[in-house]
Amino acid sequence: MSTARDQILDTMCELLELQGYHATGLNQIIKESGSPKGSLYYYFPGGKEELSAEALSRVGLVVLNRIRQHLNTIDSPAQAVRDFIVNIAHNVEASGYRAGGPITTVAMETASSSDRLRLECQGIYTRWQDAFAAKLSSPDAPDEVAHALAGVILAAIEGGIILCRTSRSQKPLLNVADAMAILIDQRR
Amino acid sequence: MSTARDQILDTMCELLELQGYHATGLNQIIKESGSPKGSLYYYFPGGKEELSAEALSRVGLVVLNRIRQHLNTIDSPAQAVRDFIVNIAHNVEASGYRAGGPITTVAMETASSSDRLRLECQGIYTRWQDAFAAKLSSPDAPDEVAHALAGVILAAIEGGIILCRTSRSQKPLLNVADAMAILIDQRR
DNA sequence: GTCTATACACTGATAGAC
DNA sequence: GTCTATCAGTGTATAGAC
Numbered sequence: 001m002s003t004a005r006d007q008i009l010d011t012m013c014e015l016l017e018l019q020g021y022h023a024t025g026l027n028q029i030i031k032e033s034g035s036p037k038g039s040l041y042y043y044f045p046g047g048k049e050e051l052s053a054e055a056l057s058r059v060g061l062v063v064l065n066r067i068r069q070h071l072n073t074i075d076s077p078a079q080a081v082r083d084f085i086v087n088i089a090h091n092v093e094a095s096g097y098r099a100g101g102p103i104t105t106v107a108m109e110t111a112s113s114s115d116r117l118r119l120e121c122q123g124i125y126t127r128w129q130d131a132f133a134a135k136l137s138s139p140d141a142p143d144e145v146a147h148a149l150a151g152v153i154l155a156a157i158e159g160g161i162i163l164c165r166t167s168r169s170q171k172p173l174l175n176v177a178d179a180m181a182i183l184i185d186q187r188r
Numbered sequence: 189m190s191t192a193r194d195q196i197l198d199t200m201c202e203l204l205e206l207q208g209y210h211a212t213g214l215n216q217i218i219k220e221s222g223s224p225k226g227s228l229y230y231y232f233p234g235g236k237e238e239l240s241a242e243a244l245s246r247v248g249l250v251v252l253n254r255i256r257q258h259l260n261t262i263d264s265p266a267q268a269v270r271d272f273i274v275n276i277a278h279n280v281e282a283s284g285y286r287a288g289g290p291i292t293t294v295a296m297e298t299a300s301s302s303d304r305l306r307l308e309c310q311g312i313y314t315r316w317q318d319a320f321a322a323k324l325s326s327p328d329a330p331d332e333v334a335h336a337l338a339g340v341i342l343a344a345i346e347g348g349i350i351l352c353r354t355s356r357s358q359k360p361l362l363n364v365a366d367a368m369a370i371l372i373d374q375r376r
Numbered sequence: 377g378t379c380t381a382t383a384c385a386c387t388g389a390t391a392g393a394c
Numbered sequence: 395g396t397c398t399a400t401c402a403g404t405g406t407a408t409a410g411a412c
Contacts, residue, residue, distance in 0.1 A: 151363050
């Protein structure tokens, strides 16, 4: 199994989260991954765009599993979501406010310049939203309400990450965590 | 007064919103603004970073005034915020989902690479948040609660813009609008 | 103040030896 | 499959004529 390919992908995932799409050069990728440029184009003939799409897909799945796993550890939907967001806040802080929101930057950068990457991000966001929605449906809250609420939670998290990284503080996400818990308990 | 300087700034504001920081080249700026490169470095000796900082500052003030103005036209805080967010959704749609969130992309791109631009974005976000908070304080809601809630609203808007542009739909922001109205009415 | 020409590093991408 | 050398183009920034 090609570990070279995996290393390139892992490096790309990291750099996209840290710097975004346009700030990440292929030379940096091959340097940090230790793989030569020849291998990069051997494994990803589509170049930077194809490599980015696969990297996004990979990190999207990792996060999806993290969401599902975390939400399953706590029974109460409100407390589960709250705890999950608090956890993100801690991770963002732990990275020195350099990481967090692995697809956020790329989503904005490519929303109107690359349909391939935009659709990749859209698919990931949809799956994340569905994962939240699954935790929020109940006899009192029909699927449509749960899905809409899940979208609001996702938006607040993404925006909260932006504010945390910009202000170098956990507060925005912590406030989001509390607010979302309130919102979940009010749903019907 | 120098309209050349203004044209460069206006063009930069637009391009930063559409494409972000790293995707916007100085050559494109001078081409679209009609000003030569000599003028650019005459007015902005600090180069791209200084030009971007001033552009962000300008667009930040424009939006700040828009927030204040809009919130003043409706008495009920919940309805005012709701209406404001619905308005953003319409504007994002009207741009073909190419614009919206004039500092969002740059904030993420430069959060860990340029302290100058990061601090510029931080200041803008703080002022926007304060503007929302001013509308939300009341005898029942102390300033601290209002300020925290304003931060959540700001985060949900920023994230909602990302989801709208990525999915090419107004729905995420419309759901955010409804949710924020509920949240405001529940505050204490 | 305005503009052109250009310096020099770096970009994504390719060719071809091994 | 792996690697190097290199392409053509673009990036930011500067020098200097006018």
